[in-house]
Amino acid sequence: xxxxxxxxxxxxxxxxxxxxxxxxxxxxxxxxxxxxxxxxxxxxxxxxxxxxxxxxxxxxxxxxxxxxxxxxxxxxxxxxxxxxxxxxxxxxxxxxxxxxxxxxxxxxxxxxxxxxxxxxxxxxxxxxxxxxxxxxxxxxxxxxxxxxxxxxxxxxxxxxxxxxxx
Amino acid sequence: xxxxxxxxxxxxxxxxxxxxxxxxxxxxxxxxxxxxxxxxxxxxxxxxxxxxxxxxxxxxxxxxxxxxxxxxxxxxxxxxxxxxxxxxxxxxxxxxxxxxxxxxxxxxxxxxxxxxxxxxxxxxxxxxxxxxxxxxxxxxxxxxxxxxxxxxxxxxxxxxxxxxxxxxxxxxxxxx
Numbered sequence: 002x003x004x005x006x007x008x009x010x011x012x013x014x015x016x017x018x019x020x021x022x023x024x025x026x027x028x029x030x031x032x033x034x035x036x037x038x039x040x041x042x043x044x045x046x047x048x049x050x051x052x053x054x055x056x057x058x059x060x061x062x063x064x065x066x067x068x069x070x071x072x073x074x075x076x077x078x079x080x081x082x083x084x085x086x087x088x089x090x091x092x093x094x095x096x097x098x099x100x101x102x103x104x105x106x107x108x109x110x111x112x113x114x115x116x117x118x119x120x121x122x123x124x125x126x127x128x129x130x131x132x133x134x135x136x137x138x139x140x141x142x143x144x145x146x147x148x149x150x151x152x153x154x155x156x157x158x159x160x161x162x163x164x165x166x167x
Numbered sequence: 168x169x170x171x172x173x174x175x176x177x178x179x180x181x182x183x184x185x186x187x188x189x190x191x192x193x194x195x196x197x198x199x200x201x202x203x204x205x206x207x208x209x210x211x212x213x214x215x216x217x218x219x220x221x222x223x224x225x226x227x228x229x230x231x232x233x234x235x236x237x238x239x240x241x242x243x244x245x246x247x248x249x250x251x252x253x254x255x256x257x258x259x260x261x262x263x264x265x266x267x268x269x270x271x272x273x274x275x276x277x278x279x280x281x282x283x284x285x286x287x288x289x290x291x292x293x294x295x296x297x298x299x300x301x302x303x304x305x306x307x308x309x310x311x312x313x314x315x316x317x318x319x320x321x322x323x324x325x326x327x328x329x330x331x332x333x334x335x336x337x338x339x340x341x342x343x
Contacts, residue, residue, distance in 0.1 A: 045342045046342060046343070047341075047342060047343060048343055068341070068342075094338075094339040094340070094341050095258075095338050095339065095340045095341065096341050096343055097340065097341065097342050097343065098343055105340065133341065136341060136343070137341070137343055140341075140343040141343070150343075
């Protein structure tokens with residue numbers, strides 16, 4: 002088990018593109034384990050992306066079931082090279098992120114997505130999901146493209162908030 | 168001594184280019200840090216509120232004098248300690264709209280106060296057409312999630328009595 006430090010903005014790694022994973026090396030397996038350990042150690046986190054622990058690889062881990070209000074979800078998942086291939090609808094929620102600890106922001110995202118990805122065995126899968134789990138995947142996938150939620154806040158005075166507590 | 172002193176500064180002026188740059192130059196030149204701010208154009212009036220800190224213990228008039236060459240009406244309020252913010256609880260977005268008439272804001276905010284909700288943001292707009300439509304958008308915080316049906320029904324009843332439409336939506340907060 003290895004809990005890694007979660008990088009915080011303005012660390013420059015968070016603003017860089019992550020590289021595709023081409024094979025399941027020992028390094029990749031270790032990153033997956035570290036992501037899982039770090040996510041669970043944080044206590045309040047439902048997902049994490051490899052750049053958040055300093056690894057510029059296209060890997061995320063999520064567990065929408067850690068949000069008690071999320072009734073329909075697929076539990077813990079590893080997604081390698083995730084790509085959102087279809088989306089529909091919009092939903093606005095207020096997001097917080099471990100890498101931007103002082104703020105929360107209103108972000109509008111797709112309500113329903115179809116995502117293609119490779120699992121921890123490098124088997125290709127396609128998942129259709131909606132609601133909180135879809136928001137979670139979009140948020141974490143953004144990290145792979147150097148995007149933070151504050152990049153998606155519309156420049157309106159009511160959209161960015163100093164965090165109430167953590 | 169590293170104690171920070173907190174001041175609220177407000178500025179209003181008819182809108183023109185360069186107001187923000189001129190104002191913040193005075194702040195910067197005098198060693199103020201901007202802790203929080205909100206500025207917006209209200210009708211043709213540009214309104215700025217800054218919460219600023221400084222390690223120097225200024226009198227309110229001393230700060231006013233710093234801005235004597237900035238073309239705005241300004242006020243200064245000095246806090247005797249760091250202003251604490253408490254917005255813990257469930258957040259709700261409320262929008263109210265209807266044909267413009269006197270008393271909409273009072274009726275709604277009075278009901279909000281009676282139900283022990285805390286307003287943390289409030290904006291109102293009035294449309295330019297005829298008949299004019301009044302729009303109010305609020306964010307409120309409730310420290311008791313279990314009574315939301317009671318206060319929401321009370322607010323809806325008040326909105327109906329003054330012939331306005333009301334929408335109440337809980338703001339979902341996601342830790343990702």
